[in-house]
Amino acid sequence: MARRELQEINSGSMADIAFLLLLFFIVSATMYTDMGLVRKLPAMPDENTVQEEVNVKARNVFVILVNRNNQLLVEGQHMNIRDLRAAAKEFIANPNDNIDMPAKEMINIKYFGKIAVTKKHVISLQSDRGTSYEMYIAVQNELAAAYNELRNELAIQKFGMKYPEMEKNKHYKDQCDAINEIYPMQISEAEPKNTGV
Amino acid sequence: MSKFRKGKKRTIQAISTSSLPDIVFMLLFFFMVTTVMREVEMKVEIVGVSSNQIKKLEDKSLVSYIYIGKPMNKKIYGTLPRIQLNDVYAEPEQIRDFIAGKREQVSEYQRDKMTVSLKIDKNTEMGIVTDVKQELRKVNALKINYSAFEGDPIKSLSK
Numbered sequence: 415m416a417r418r419e420l421q422e423i424n425s426g427s428m429a430d431i432a433f434l435l436l437l438f439f440i441v442s443a444t445m446y447t448d449m450g451l452v453r454k455l456p457a458m459p460d461e462n463t464v465q466e467e468v469n470v471k472a473r474n475v476f477v478i479l480v481n482r483n484n485q486l487l488v489e490g491q492h493m494n495i496r497d498l499r500a501a502a503k504e505f506i507a508n509p510n511d512n513i514d515m516p517a518k519e520m521i522n523i524k525y526f527g528k529i530a531v532t533k534k535h536v537i538s539l540q541s542d543r544g545t546s547y548e549m550y551i552a553v554q555n556e557l558a559a560a561y562n563e564l565r566n567e568l569a570i571q572k573f574g575m576k577y578p579e580m581e582k583n584k585h586y587k588d589q590c591d592a593i594n595e596i597y598p599m600q601i602s603e604a605e606p607k608n609t610g611v
Numbered sequence: 612m613s614k615f616r617k618g619k620k621r622t623i624q625a626i627s628t629s630s631l632p633d634i635v636f637m638l639l640f641f642f643m644v645t646t647v648m649r650e651v652e653m654k655v656e657i658v659g660v661s662s663n664q665i666k667k668l669e670d671k672s673l674v675s676y677i678y679i680g681k682p683m684n685k686k687i688y689g690t691l692p693r694i695q696l697n698d699v700y701a702e703p704e705q706i707r708d709f710i711a712g713k714r715e716q717v718s719e720y721q722r723d724k725m726t727v728s729l730k731i732d733k734n735t736e737m738g739i740v741t742d743v744k745q746e747l748r749k750v751n752a753l754k755i756n757y758s759a760f761e762g763d764p765i766k767s768l769s770k
Binding site: 425428429432433435436439440443447448449450451452453454455456457458482484495496541542543544545546547548549550551552554555556558559562603 | 636646664671731734737738747749759760765
């Protein structure tokens with residue numbers, strides 16, 4: 415009996431098989447990475463513990479109300495959203511030591527030494543159940559922009575570098591932390607109220 | 612001169628295709644590594660919001676998604692905004708189990724890094740969003756992300 419020779423497997427169709435797999439992955443997969451505004455929700459107060467009344471001085475709070483018609487009431491004043499960023503920036507930094515704006519405290523911060531910081535300021539954002547999500551995000555965006563612009567200005571003044579670039583670079587983590595300590599993002603997303611029309 | 616010219620006539624050579632599988636495999640591996648499987652089938656319509664202060668979410672495997680928007684099939688489900696978890700419509704109370712399930716898939720030391728990304732239609736009213744946020748607070752899933760596209764929010768508001 416003649417010995418059968420071992421036949422090689424024909425690999426000509428290998429390319430086709432790989433193409434099929436490739437097409438499957440292209441169709442079923444997404445390259446898209448999610449982007450957005452990252453926020454931290456406040457922890458739910460424990461039901462058993464008596465809730466302490468947190469006493470925050472009125473001058474330290476920046477109240478923003480958004481009603482169901484997407485209108486803004488900032489510190490009791492009607493405001494266009496285009497003006498919100500500047501107003502928020504002035505509130506957070508309080509450059510003129512205005513009595514109506516948050517009190518400053520002297521604290522020691524790395525790289526900066528003793529510096530006056532509006533440590534206790536809070537931006538309170540209250541929306542109606544009927545407010546549109548788009549408007550809510552627009553307000554959140556303006557507030558984030560106010561913080562980012564202030565941080566950026568400080569970063570350029572102190573380190574001669576843009577804040578977003580510093581954030582990307584791991585070597586500048588300490589510097590970024592110092593800047594964040596001077597302008598800490600304190601936005602309170604209060605529980606919903608029916609603020610009415 | 613004619614030293615180099617041997618008698619044979621030159622014919623056009625076919626390009627060798629034997630390395631084609633290798634090239635395709637390389638492409639295939641590239642796609643396998645860089646992409647992530649589509650998570651769910653969308654059951655709600657979402658027109659995203661835009662923002663110019665957005666940041667990238669770091670670790671995809673630690674992100675769970677909650678979708679809110681009007682149902683795709685309005686004849687059956689109406690036009691009120693609904694919550695979608697995984698592949699089904701859900702009520703706010705079900706978020707508790709959803710988050711618990713997601714937590715179990717993640718190793719313990721990474722649990723505090725888990726983020727919930729909210730993908731919400733821009734015309735949704737804040738009521739349902741607030742309900743979802745309250746549920747998230749109850750289960751202590753405090754890191755959230757308002758998913759958005761790059762763009763100017765005020766410009767799109769006036770439209």
